[in-house]
Amino acid sequence: MKVEAPFFVPFFTEKCPFFDEIKDDLVSIIYDIHMEAPYEIQGSFPSGKHIKDKLTSSDHTFLKIEKEPIIKLRQWILEQLVGAYKHLKIKSDRIVITESWFHYTKKGGYHNYHTHPECPLGGIFYIEDGGSEIGNSWINPIHGYAHRISELWCRTVYESKFEPGQLILFPGFILHSGKPHEGEGNRILCAFNSTPVLHDEQVIRLSGLDGS
Numbered sequence: 001m002k003v004e005a006p007f008f009v010p011f012f013t014e015k016c017p018f019f020d021e022i023k024d025d026l027v028s029i030i031y032d033i034h035m036e037a038p039y040e041i042q043g044s045f046p047s048g049k050h051i052k053d054k055l056t057s058s059d060h061t062f063l064k065i066e067k068e069p070i071i072k073l074r075q076w077i078l079e080q081l082v083g084a085y086k087h088l089k090i091k092s093d094r095i096v097i098t099e100s101w102f103h104y105t106k107k108g109g110y111h112n113y114h115t116h117p118e119c120p121l122g123g124i125f126y127i128e129d130g131g132s133e134i135g136n137s138w139i140n141p142i143h144g145y146a147h148r149i150s151e152l153w154c155r156t157v158y159e160s161k162f163e164p165g166q167l168i169l170f171p172g173f174i175l176h177s178g179k180p181h182e183g184e185g186n187r188i189l190c191a192f193n194s195t196p197v198l199h200d201e202q203v204i205r206l207s208g209l210d211g212s
């Protein structure tokens with residue numbers, strides 16, 4: 001019997017092979033920006049301000065910072081994106097990171113449910129777990145999942161474990177949250193939106209970072 005999965009919802013994960021080399025410098029760059037306005041929303045996601053608490057959210061150009069660990073990290077992330085879009089059979093000579101930011105979260109901090117508009121693949125990169133393995137939660141977008149037998153093969157949510165150095169790519173339309181942080185230290189991650197550029201007239205929200 002042939003089995004198909006017509007409503008395939010892809011998640012990609014990959015461990016950064018050089019994470020240990022860049023982690024300390026990366027955290028120190030993030031810490032300096034965090035200290036400019038600790039636990040404030042530094043960026044301006046218009047609808048995002050009221051669904052976050054006890055965290056610093058940077059502006060949306062984080063991966064554009066021209067410092068060694070970030071240059072290295074964004075290059076690696078772009079390579080993963082190119083591979084992921086290729087896997088999805090989306091052909092494009094240009095993949096762009098449209099926005100990127102970090103979250104620096106203290107105990108009890110969270111980012112409530114939201115989506116990433118105009119973003120075929122969004123991404124989260126885990127940097128520091130702050131003493132807790134709690135990561136993110138994505139809601140299954142397929143209706144009918146709330147059924148105890150169907151749930152044996154089609155889960156209600158996908159929940160990630162917070163593993164420093166781990167990248168997760170996911171479709172931006174899926175509702176997801178950063179669950180309340182339970183560790184004593186600060187939880188640090190960076191996240192981003194991406195899109196393939198398919199034609200010259202395509203509107204891209206912010207000037208991006210290219211990978212090919």
Ligand SMILES: [Fe+2]
Pocket residue numbers: 114115116176191
């Ligand atoms: Fe998100």
